[in-house]
Amino acid sequence: MTAPHLDPAVVAEIVADAVSAPSMHNAQPWKFVFRPEDGVIELHGDPERAMTRTDPDHRALHLGCAAALFNLRVSAARHRLPVRVRLLPDDRERWLLATATVDEQAGADPDLAALHDALRRRHTSRFPFSDEPVPEAVLDGLRAAARLEGCRLVVPGDWHVETVLDLVRDAEHREEIDPQVRAETAAWTAPGSGATGRRDEGVPAAAFGPRSSGGPSPVRDFGRSRDLPDRGWAVFEKRPQLALLGTATDTRADWLRAGQALERVLLRATADGLATSMTSQPLEWQELRWTVRDPAEAMGHVQMVLRLGYGPQGPATPRRPVTEVLEIR
Known part of the structure; x- marks a missing residue:
């Protein structure tokens, strides 16, 4: 069976959406690998971005990577690309956390694409909220x-x-x-520490x-x-x-x-x-x-x-460029 063709430019857009996810201290502990011949996007955890003292078992790292995986699913749905996700697909590769494969037979989730508009608007808010109860x-x-x-x-x-x-x-x-x-x-x-004092993480x-x-x-x-x-x-x-x-x-x-x-x-x-x-x-x-x-x-x-x-949305926090988190093999 021939793997569906995926344009690397589309994959880059999908990964750019994926990395808008939250992670502990905005460490962005993820790596993506795209395998064009299989139509597979792999999600890997990055232990170099782990919190060794407050997250020694890497639970929070898994949460952050999985949030990025969900965003990937949302973005793929917006591009009308049904994907089949496998969690922990290979016991021999500890940091391969999931794969997402384009599969026309994958079950559609009609709500996913509708959430895309919220991807870039979702920011952690450390500001006061009103006392208005959530209905x-x-x-x-x-x-x-x-x-x-x-x-x-x-x-x-x-x-x-x-x-x-x-x-x-x-x-x-x-x-x-x-x-x-x-x-x-x-x-x-x-x-x-650069000339602008800005960084793309944290x-x-x-x-x-x-x-x-x-x-x-x-x-x-x-x-x-x-x-x-x-x-x-x-x-x-x-x-x-x-x-x-x-x-x-x-x-x-x-x-x-x-x-x-x-x-x-x-x-x-x-x-x-x-x-x-x-x-x-x-x-x-x-x-x-x-x-x-x-x-x-x-x-x-x-x-x-x-x-x-109900209150102000928090400001956007920086993200690493897609070129740093996506590898095409």
Whole structure:
């Protein structure tokens, strides 16, 4: 059987869409390989971009790569290219996380192409949200988005939100007293060293958001220990609207499903007019992660804590050029 012809220029467009995905500290821990003779796009993890202290088992790396994989599926659907995805296709290649093969027999997902408009509008917002509640109908749509990827999205009650926020503060304290964590975070949030001071990775100061003037912030404060004179102050919402994304088990395949579910939920939220951010600090400490879940829920393992609401979208963060992340063999 002859593999469908794929124009490398189209593949480059698809990969450019894929890499708009979020990743821990915007490290962009992915590589793509296009094999024209097979019509296959391979997704590889890049361990050189891993967080060795806060993500030693590479769970967050898998989530970020899988979010990029979901974007690839969205972009392929927009180009009317049905793809068949295989997760962890070769046990001998640990960092080959998935393959996407153009296949006319692959089942169509009519909702994918509709999410394309949200790809470049989705940005992590570390700004205050309003106290306007997210309607239940919108939350139902987000729950359905997670289910389509084999995951669950749970909206915790008041006591559980307070528990999660307490765990966030506990994790922040652990970060502050751990020099390795501080160094790792600083490496991905420092300005570039070139003539312009810009870099195509990491979290720039413009995306830090304001400092909280009304107590602890529900978002990670990358500028807590830095003197940034142009950074303002703001009061964040008193009761953040959180959602927990999780899986029944906790294998590498679960992480890849969760990353795709995460991006599907984020794009659906963006399309619905919501601003979003991720609160992953407690999940980065094994001794805290298990306490994030509600023991009364069927969700076995929380993979991400999302913050949802109405407020300003965050600024775009830099991305590496496609020429650095795509190889054609």
